[in-house]
Amino acid sequence: MTELLLSESEKTFILHGVQQNFRGDGRTRSEIRPIVMETDIVSHTNGSCHLRLANTDILVGVKTELETPLPAHPDRGRIEFFVDCSANASPAFEGRGGDNLAADISRVLARSYASPEILNLKELCILPGKTCWILYVDILVLEVGGNLYDAVSMAVKAALFSTKVPVVTVSTVDGGEPELDLSDDPHKATRISVQNAPVLVSLSRIGNYCVVDSTPEEENCSSASLLFSVTPKGMLTAVKKIGGGSFQQTSIQAAAKQAVSIGVEVNDKLLQKLQQEEEMGRKREKIGFLL
Amino acid sequence: TPGDVITRDAGFMRGHGTYMGTDDVLYASVAGVVDRVNKLISVLPLKTRYNGEIGDVVVGRIVEVQQKRWRVDTNSRLDSVLALASVNLPGGELRRRGAEDELSMRKYLNEGDLISAEVQNIYHDGSLSLHTRSLKYGKLGQGCLLKVSPSLVKRRKTHFHQLPCGASIILGNNGFIWISPTQGGGEMDTSEGGGGGFTQNLEVVPESERETIARLRNVVLCLAENCTMLWDTSIMYAWEASTKYSIPELLNMDAMRDVAHLTQQRLQMDME
Numbered sequence: 001m002t003e004l005l006l007s008e009s010e011k012t013f014i015l016h017g018v019q020q021n022f023r024g025d026g027r028t029r030s031e032i033r034p035i036v037m038e039t040d041i042v043s044h045t046n047g048s049c050h051l052r053l054a055n056t057d058i059l060v061g062v063k064t065e066l067e068t069p070l071p072a073h074p075d076r077g078r079i080e081f082f083v084d085c086s087a088n089a090s091p092a093f094e095g096r097g098g099d100n101l102a103a104d105i106s107r108v109l110a111r112s113y114a115s116p117e118i119l120n121l122k123e124l125c126i127l128p129g130k131t132c133w134i135l136y137v138d139i140l141v142l143e144v145g146g147n148l149y150d151a152v153s154m155a156v157k158a159a160l161f162s163t164k165v166p167v168v169t170v171s172t173v174d175g176g177e178p179e180l181d182l183s184d185d186p187h188k189a190t191r192i193s194v195q196n197a198p199v200l201v202s203l204s205r206i207g208n209y210c211v212v213d214s215t216p217e218e219e220n221c222s223s224a225s226l227l228f229s230v231t232p233k234g235m236l237t238a239v240k241k242i243g244g245g246s247f248q249q250t251s252i253q254a255a256a257k258q259a260v261s262i263g264v265e266v267n268d269k270l271l272q273k274l275q276q277e278e279e280m281g282r283k284r285e286k287i288g289f290l291l
Numbered sequence: 292t293p294g295d296v297i298t299r300d301a302g303f304m305r306g307h308g309t310y311m312g313t314d315d316v317l318y319a320s321v322a323g324v325v326d327r328v329n330k331l332i333s334v335l336p337l338k339t340r341y342n343g344e345i346g347d348v349v350v351g352r353i354v355e356v357q358q359k360r361w362r363v364d365t366n367s368r369l370d371s372v373l374a375l376a377s378v379n380l381p382g383g384e385l386r387r388r389g390a391e392d393e394l395s396m397r398k399y400l401n402e403g404d405l406i407s408a409e410v411q412n413i414y415h416d417g418s419l420s421l422h423t424r425s426l427k428y429g430k431l432g433q434g435c436l437l438k439v440s441p442s443l444v445k446r447r448k449t450h451f452h453q454l455p456c457g458a459s460i461i462l463g464n465n466g467f468i469w470i471s472p473t474q475g476g477g478e479m480d481t482s483e484g485g486g487g488g489f490t491q492n493l494e495v496v497p498e499s500e501r502e503t504i505a506r507l508r509n510v511v512l513c514l515a516e517n518c519t520m521l522w523d524t525s526i527m528y529a530w531e532a533s534t535k536y537s538i539p540e541l542l543n544m545d546a547m548r549d550v551a552h553l554t555q556q557r558l559q560m561d562m563e
Contacts, residue, residue, distance in 0.1 A: 005352055005354065005402060005403035006403055007352075007401075007403050007404045007405050007431070008401075008403075008404075009405075009431070009432045009433045009434070010405070010433070010434070010435075010436065012433060013433040013434060013435070013496065016495045016496060017496075017501060019495075020495075020498055020501065022498060022501050022502070022505070023505075024435050024504075024505060024508065025505055025508060025509055025538070025539070025542060026502070026505035026506065026508075026509060026537075026538025026539045026541070026542075027539045027542075028539075031539055033542055034542050034543050034544065036544070054542075
């Protein structure tokens with residue numbers, strides 16, 4: 001993805017490090033770099049999250065809108081993803097360069113959230129066939145520092161966790177259309193259950209081993225990556241291969257096992273932290289962008 | 292910080308990074324350190340591209356191979372130039388550079404390779420001319436490259452250090468720091484072919500040396516994040532302060548701040 005140049009010896013160094021399970025910064029193949037995250041910082045959205053994973057910076061905003069449901073699923077709401085790779089993130093994203101990657105990411109997210117067990121979309125329905133909530137999830141990639149997919153998925157999950165959907169009361173008017181009453185009270189809002197929301201885990205193949213959370217230098221050394229979408233229960237909802245290298249069947253299975261164990265752990269910790277943040281209540285100091 | 296008052300004394304000349312307010316007061320226009328040379332006051336910004344001086348040691352990456360020279364990226368405003376005549380070719384010092392040498396430039400230095408070199412000259416447009424005409428400069432082998440701000444690297448007598456913890460470090464003035472395992476036999480053999488043939492060591496680096504390199508890397512990043520100057524003493528102090536953390540723990544913000552803080556304290560005690 002990046003146009004980073006590396007010398008032969010640097011690549012050899014990284015390759016041998018991966019083989020010895022000791023990467024350039026001391027991590028093992030299955031360790032992730034520290035993550036800093038804050039939710040509920042963008043004021044005009046219903047939910048938001050700003051996540052920073054080493055040099056990767058992602059901002060997600062969730063907005064809820066009332067629209068008509070799809071004729072195929074009249075009793076369900078919808079969730080739509082839109083990704084924008086800002087030109088500030090990387091020189092490769094100048095002009096239309098980032099559009100391909102953005103489309104890729106939104107497609108993967110749409111696929112991983114497509115299973116009906118992930119989010120209870122029926123909760124989002126107000127009047128079957130007439131009105132439902134649509135969650136527009138907007139993702140802004142501010143900086144690229146390796147491991148884009150994972151960071152995006154974590155930020156999306158956190159933003160959805162913090163989303164407050166306004167309470168709607170339906171009052172029927174005599175002989176006419178039912179009227180919807182949107183509660184203006186910011187404290188009366190329903191939350192979306194993200195207990196089953198998946199997190200993407202990308203494994204880059206360097207030599208004969210797969211590493212999680214690769215830096216841009218490691219990404220340059222890898223031939224291909226496998227992207228797994230893992231729910232907290234350990235189920236896989238989407239799988240994607242990125243890059244031009246090839247995988248053997250046994251290595252795909254081994255990678256899947258590795259991804260599931262890492263994904264379950266990440267989901268767990270993420271939810272823990274989100275709940276901790278929630279407990280700090282409304283009075284907590286919002287630090288925002290000046291991290 | 293921008294907007295800060297530097298001095299109210301009107302007798303100074305304005306240098307880079309300053310401006311005069313309406314009331315004859317000198318303000319800073321960039322975030323950085325105040326530098327005073329007799330009557331000239333300037334502010335050296337913290338985040339800047341590398342401005343070369345003759346005699347500086349730099350670490351650079353080859354980005355292009357041209358007719359009789361290589362173009363090197365040194366984190367400056369313009370790419371630097373390494374002429375074919377400025378490198379040591381295999382076969383001895385005083386060889387005439389013939390046409391075959393030109394055609395086989397790629398064999399010595401290819402795109403993406405890292406070199407350590409010294410600034411020989413500065414062109415009018417500001418780009419640097421490098422040379423590797425000494426056995427200690429040349430192509431770099433296995434190791435780890437770090438990019439920090441050029442303003443954090445102190446100007447010292449030597450920039451090649453063999454640290455007692457068991458690894459070698461090159462502090463390029465341009466902000467590129469190269470950490471590598473110490474080659475067996477004392478002095479680092481980084482010459483491009485002094486003696487014929489390339490000594491590119493592609494053997495597996497043992498785990499103990501890898502640990503040292505990884506720890507050094509994280510330690511240098513700790514210091515860089517907290518805007519501490521980098522030189523061999525500060526890095527060693529930070530190394531000693533970091534031993535209580537495991538290597539991956541040093542990637543945490545709190546651990547970074549702690550290590551940098553302890554180092555700064557120790558350096559201050561030294562100065563007193």
